[in-house]
Amino acid sequence: xxxxxxxxxxxxxxxxxxxxxxxxxxxxxxxxxxxxxxxxxxxxxxxxxxxxxxxxxxxxxxxxxxxxxxxxxxxxxxxxxxxxxxxxxxxxxxxxxxxxxxxxxxxxxxxxxxxxxxxxxxxxxxxxxxxxxxxxxxxxxxxxxxxxxxxxxxxxxxxxxxxxxxxxxxxxxxxxxxxxxxxxxxxxxxxxxxxxxxxxxxxxxxxxxxxx
Amino acid sequence: xxxxxxxxxxxxxxxxxxxxxxxxxxxxxxxxxxxxxxxxxxxxxxxxxxxxxxxxxxxxxxxxxxxxxxxxxxxxxxxxxxxxxxxxxxxxxxxxxxxxxxxxxxxxxxxxxxxxxxxxxxxxxxxxxxxxxxxxxxxxxxxxxxxxxxxxxxxxxxxxxxxxxxxxxxxxxxxxxxxxxxxxxxxxxxxxxxxxxxxxxxxxxxxxxxxx
DNA sequence: TCGTGGATTTACCAAATGGTAAAAAAACAA
DNA sequence: TTGTTTTTTTACCATTTGGTAAATCCACGA
Numbered sequence: 001x002x003x004x005x006x007x008x009x010x011x012x013x014x015x016x017x018x019x020x021x022x023x024x025x026x027x028x029x030x031x032x033x034x035x036x037x038x039x040x041x042x043x044x045x046x047x048x049x050x051x052x053x054x055x056x057x058x059x060x061x062x063x064x065x066x067x068x069x070x071x072x073x074x075x076x077x078x079x080x081x082x083x084x085x086x087x088x089x090x091x092x093x094x095x096x097x098x099x100x101x102x103x104x105x106x107x108x109x110x111x112x113x114x115x116x117x118x119x120x121x122x123x124x125x126x127x128x129x130x131x132x133x134x135x136x137x138x139x140x141x142x143x144x145x146x147x148x149x150x151x152x153x154x155x156x157x158x159x160x161x162x163x164x165x166x167x168x169x170x171x172x173x174x175x176x177x178x179x180x181x182x183x184x185x186x187x188x189x190x191x192x193x194x195x196x197x198x199x200x201x202x203x204x205x206x207x208x209x210x211x212x
Numbered sequence: 213x214x215x216x217x218x219x220x221x222x223x224x225x226x227x228x229x230x231x232x233x234x235x236x237x238x239x240x241x242x243x244x245x246x247x248x249x250x251x252x253x254x255x256x257x258x259x260x261x262x263x264x265x266x267x268x269x270x271x272x273x274x275x276x277x278x279x280x281x282x283x284x285x286x287x288x289x290x291x292x293x294x295x296x297x298x299x300x301x302x303x304x305x306x307x308x309x310x311x312x313x314x315x316x317x318x319x320x321x322x323x324x325x326x327x328x329x330x331x332x333x334x335x336x337x338x339x340x341x342x343x344x345x346x347x348x349x350x351x352x353x354x355x356x357x358x359x360x361x362x363x364x365x366x367x368x369x370x371x372x373x374x375x376x377x378x379x380x381x382x383x384x385x386x387x388x389x390x391x392x393x394x395x396x397x398x399x400x401x402x403x404x405x406x407x408x409x410x411x412x413x414x415x416x417x418x419x420x421x422x423x424x
Numbered sequence: 425t426c427g428t429g430g431a432t433t434t435a436c437c438a439a440a441t442g443g444t445a446a447a448a449a450a451a452c453a454a
Numbered sequence: 455t456t457g458t459t460t461t462t463t464t465a466c467c468a469t470t471t472g473g474t475a476a477a478t479c480c481a482c483g484a
Binding site: 159176190199204 | 242243244245246247322325326328329330331332336339340343344347366367369370371373374376377378380381382384385387388389391392393399402403405406407409410411413414416
């Protein structure tokens with residue numbers, strides 16, 4: 001059997017683990033951890049339940065593996081925020097990347113939202129080890145921009161929270177948006193315009209002419 | 213037994229139904245619908261499981277009742293948005309009310325978030341009958357303000373989405389915020405300052421002097 | 425081609441869970 | 455007090471669910 005200390009995962013193992021994780025993403029993101037069952041995941045993956053447990057040590061193992069693997073992808077847009085770039089451009093581009101991600105990876109967004117909502121019981125270590133340092137680093141970058149007078153005074157931590165909240169909203173609360181806007185096309189083009197205007201307004205330096 | 217067609221619920225009935233709903237709010241908001249069990253709710257309420265099923269027709273009945281009762285409270289801050297008031301003041305006050313609500317009713321916020329995340333399977337009718345009309349009405353109010361030149365051109369629907377997302381974020385993603393900001397005091401005072409600055413900037417009319 | 429180890433299935437199991445029937449207890453009206 | 459109705463408990467039950475043991479199948483290298 002595939003042990004955690006095994007050297008070389010076979011071709012079949014790589015394929016099936018990938019298939020299982022993809023099925024698990026589908027099911028977990030739709031029903032939450034407790035709401036998802038191994039049978040559902042098995043059916044979605046086209047494998048038998050015992051076969052799934054041949055590749056993973058249990059339901060929680062699948063869930064944790066999923067979250068860990070996704071963490072990297074999830075943080076990627078923030079990693080790209082460049083301290084050397086133009087502050088306003090960097091932040092507005094970050095907003096756009098996050099919104100794009102909420103369109104292209106809505107399942108991942110909902111998976112994280114579910115986990116955080118429950119108090120992050122299974123992903124907390126990852127948040128401390130990966131998210132926290134990155135968050136602190138980028139907050140410092142933004143604070144530096146503010147200190148250098150390249151941005152108006154603002155709260156880096158809550159700015160980032162607002163970016164997360166507004167962009168992920170379109171994936172996490174998609175059901176609500178669909179009811180309120182109609183099931184037509186993707187609301188994100190207009191969302192993009194709105195968010196650029198909103199964060200753009202916040203990031204605009206007030207004319208130094210009329211000080212106060 | 214208490215039938216849906218019963219005339220007068222007794223004192224005991226009113227008390228116990230309230231106790232059960234409060235316990236259910238605690239448990240459902242913490243674990244989601246599937247993650248919550250009748251035993252947990254019973255324990256939290258200090259009643260036996262069959263006794264709970266004496267007052268409600270089942271788990272789903274409790275959940276639906278909870279969501280329906282909460283809907284009113286939930287929409288209240290938006291109802292208060294006054295078409296006759298000063299546009300900028302009205303919207304910024306609405307932001308403040310929503311943020312206050314996320315501090316005082318975090319369980320309710322998480323309950324709704326959970327339900328919407330799952331695709332709103334049980335509350336969808338309520339969303340259509342209550343939320344949608346109110347949303348449309350208030351969007352029209354804001355659109356009217358824009359048309360009257362009292363606000364800069366902006367997207368009412370997505371403005372409201374942004375307000376919901378940013379304010380509810382502090383309840384729904386509390387676990388994350390606590391890891392990133394430290395478990396100290398409530399982050400909402402600084403959140404309040406940030407959100408007022410952000411939405412304030414968006415709502416500010418650009419000086420009509422330099423038109424484009 | 426044959427043996428060996430990895431991959432899969434079959435047949436289960438114990439615990440948890442939503443729910444019920446009926447007896448017992450408590451509350452209340454006369 | 456007594457009879458009646460409401461409330462609560464006790465004892466269950468069927469299903470679901472995460473998980474396991476062991477037999478079987480199958481890929482693949484010697």
